[in-house]
Amino acid sequence: DSGVTQTPKHLITATGQRVTLRCSPRSGDLSVYWYQQSLDQGLQFLIQYYNGEERAKGNILERFSAQQFPDLHSELNLSSLELGDSALYFCASSVGSDRINYGYTFGSGTRLTVV
Amino acid sequence: DAKTTQPNSMESNEEEPVHLPCNHSTISGTDYIHWYRQLPSQGPEYVIHGLTSNVNNRMASLAIAEDRKSSTLILHRATLRDAAVYYCILSESGAGSYQLTFGKGTKLSVIP
Numbered sequence: 001d002s003g004v005t006q007t008p009k010h011l012i013t014a015t016g017q018r019v020t021l022r023c024s025p026r027s028g029d030l031s032v033y034w035y036q037q038s039l040d041q042g043l044q045f046l047i048q049y050y051n052g053e054e055r056a057k058g059n060i061l062e063r064f065s066a067q068q069f070p071d072l073h074s075e076l077n078l079s080s081l082e083l084g085d086s087a088l089y090f091c092a093s094s095v096g097s098d099r100i101n102y103g104y105t106f107g108s109g110t111r112l113t114v115v
Numbered sequence: 116d117a118k119t120t121q122p123n124s125m126e127s128n129e130e131e132p133v134h135l136p137c138n139h140s141t142i143s144g145t146d147y148i149h150w151y152r153q154l155p156s157q158g159p160e161y162v163i164h165g166l167t168s169n170v171n172n173r174m175a176s177l178a179i180a181e182d183r184k185s186s187t188l189i190l191h192r193a194t195l196r197d198a199a200v201y202y203c204i205l206s207e208s209g210a211g212s213y214q215l216t217f218g219k220g221t222k223l224s225v226i227p
Contacts, residue, residue: 044217
């Protein structure tokens with residue numbers, strides 16, 4: 001157990017639907033990062049939050065959004081789902097936000113299948 | 116963006132040392148070098164990181180070239196559990212943020 005908890009582990013939904021993925025960071029970590037991993041794209045950075053504020057955006061689609069709550073857990077919302085959104089979604093956390101001198105801790109991921 | 120170049124795959128015999136190379140010729144003076152690995156069906160796992168000096172921890176050693184344009188992750192005795200994709204990454208820092216950009220990595224196979 002890495003200390004980063006992601007739920008659910010598996011999710012199957014239909015095209016056009018909306019889903020929410022949840023992440024609880026490791027105790028004491030203030031930053032949360034979301035990554036998408038598909039077979040053909042590898043690990044793609046989506047978005048980072050630090051202590052409730054958005055800090056960096058990567059290749060995140062407009063149909064996707066995220067937030068970090070006061071208790072530091074984060075949710076990734078995916079809407080108008082398409083077949084191509086099927087992927088593993090990982091959450092990671094770290095202590096700080098800038099000029100890293102420490103590692104990320106990743107969760108075990110949520111496998112999303114859009115049918 | 117600072118980029119890294121790694122071999123697509125490598126093989127090692129069990130209980131032998133493994134040297135995983137990484138080239139990063141465009142590294143900036145303040146970029147950290149990170150290594151992560153991803154076992155099948157798991158999330159990436161932090162292995163080691165460094166800036167200029169060689170680093171050791173319980174998992175591995177990181178040897179950084181003097182000009183910092185390349186580095187080598189050293190697993191001292193490969194086990195079957197070390198079979199994974201190994202990613203060499205440079206940290207990218209913006210104003211008040213940083214993120215790790217993963218490439219394709221090196222798929223390490225360990226032969227019993």
